[in-house]
Amino acid sequence: MFGYGMSATPRAAFLLVFVLGSMPAGQQQEQVQQVTVNERVNVSLYYESLCPDSVRFVINQLQPTWQSMAPYMNIRFIPFGKSASGKYSDGTIVFFCQHGPKECSGNKMQSCALSLLSTQDSQVQFVTCVMSKSDPSLAGPQCAAQVGLNYQDVEQCYQSSQGTNLQLAAEQETNKIRRPLRFVPTVVYNDHLDQRKQDDSLDDFKGALCKHIAQPPPECSE
Numbered sequence: 001m002f003g004y005g006m007s008a009t010p011r012a013a014f015l016l017v018f019v020l021g022s023m024p025a026g027q028q029q030e031q032v033q034q035v036t037v038n039e040r041v042n043v044s045l046y047y048e049s050l051c052p053d054s055v056r057f058v059i060n061q062l063q064p065t066w067q068s069m070a071p072y073m074n075i076r077f078i079p080f081g082k083s084a085s086g087k088y089s090d091g092t093i094v095f096f097c098q099h100g101p102k103e104c105s106g107n108k109m110q111s112c113a114l115s116l117l118s119t120q121d122s123q124v125q126f127v128t129c130v131m132s133k134s135d136p137s138l139a140g141p142q143c144a145a146q147v148g149l150n151y152q153d154v155e156q157c158y159q160s161s162q163g164t165n166l167q168l169a170a171e172q173e174t175n176k177i178r179r180p181l182r183f184v185p186t187v188v189y190n191d192h193l194d195q196r197k198q199d200d201s202l203d204d205f206k207g208a209l210c211k212h213i214a215q216p217p218p219e220c221s222e
């Protein structure tokens with residue numbers, strides 16, 4: 001449920017077709033080996049719905065970078081941040097969030113919507129939309145409409161144990177990285193937290209991403 005979802009044809013496949021079409025037969029094999037070196041960079045974003053730094057990152061870094069770099073990355077959103085779950089004596093699960101109950105509600109809503117959005121592009125659009133609103137916890141219906149998602153499905157997930165389970169999974173994912181997170185948002189490349197890369201990403205996400213690409217595409221120098 002927190003997988004990288006669907007994505008467009010990998011960059012390498014595009015190049016493969018191009019190279020095969022334009023190279024003399026004898027040189028094909030060597031060229032093909034070179035161009036398949038680029039793998040998509042796996043980027044995981046650990047964030048919170050009401051966190052101003054998360055809002056800034058999504059709007060100023062992630063969204064513009066996605067515009068040009070989508071073919072080179074897989075993005076995974078984990079809306080949990082510094083939240084924590086607890087359990088009442090009757091077994092009911094409760095979440096505590098850095099910016100209060102509204103943030104918990106916004107995180108759960110995003111977990112639900114993300115689980116229902118099958119393309120990374122629609123996920124980026126949705127998260128950007130929600131994080132742009134002054135009250136992300138209430139932005140659901142409007143942003144769902146923008147990506148063609150039926151908000152009733154989100155609501156159904158939100159009200160049921162499914163929403164709770166998605167947030168518990170997000171908590172586990174987050175704890176695997178660092179417990180508690182030192183800073184929100186935290187950006188992780190290929191499942192490995194590196195403090196310097198994290199710091200660089202907040203100022204220049206595209207630059208930090210490009211450093212992970214073996215053969216940086218022209219978009220990296222724009």
Ligand SMILES: *[C@@H]1O[C@H](CO)[C@@H](O)[C@H](O)[C@H]1NC(C)=O
Nearest residue numbers: 004039040041042074190191
């Ligand atoms: C990215 O994630 C996919 C799917 O989990 C994996 O197959 C691939 O090896 C990862 N890429 C890198 C560069 O770690």
